[in-house]
Amino acid sequence: MQQLVIASNNEHKIGEIKAMTEGIELLSLKDIGFSQDIPEPFHTFEENALAKASAIYQFSGKNVFADDSGLCVNALHGAPGVDSAHYSGERDDEKNLQKVLQGLTGAEDRSAFYKAVICLVWDGEVYYFEGICEGEIITGKRGDSGFGYDPIFIPAGYDKTFAELPLNIKNQVSHRGKAVMKMVEFLFNKEKPL
Ligand code: IMP
DSSP states (O other): OOOEEEEEOOHHHHHHHHHOTTTTTEEOOOEEEEEOOOOOOOOSSOOOOOOOOHHHHHOOSSSSEEEEEEEEEGGTTTOOGGGGTTTTTOHHHHHHHHHHHHHEEEEHHHEEEOOHHHEEEETTEEEEEEEEEEEEESSSSSSSOOOTTGGGGETTTTTTTTTTHHHHHHHHHHHHHHHHHHHHHHHSSSSSSO
């Protein structure tokens, strides 16, 4: 089975992606002996995903992909966006989510979307896969699963938050699920089969 490194320390992301990548041996950063934080200094998902994937490719020489993702709220002019992981100033899901709820106090437009960009470095070539999931932000938290902003985000076409929906449904409609599906399709259809 082909090996592919996932350039993330986020256990939730890794769990979601593992459920969608049967037939590929995913290696974690721990598996390849990488224990530092990878900087994400840029202002676009694409640049941050490339930064993470290239750092790990340079370290390991192995095929690798990185996901950079976030929640973009229309009434907040796209915030938290690339700053989703530390919107409140801290890497704290609860504080970040409360800041979004506060920012939307009294807002009529509660529409938002999640975006994920995957950067894959495969045999030294760089490829991108994107996924978007439209939805809306509710006024209080609902549900216990998922992570990040999931308890306040309802995907379009559903009446439950991502924290209330089972993982198989989240993976079918989520930003990350769509981006991962595109990458998996690409990997299995290349000339050199996995
Ligand atoms: P990254 O590690 O810089 O890509 O940060 C992603 C951040 O965006 C996470 O820490 C969450 O705050 C948010 N995020 C991205 N995808 C999701 C998701 O599927 N559910 C909830 N929050 C998410």
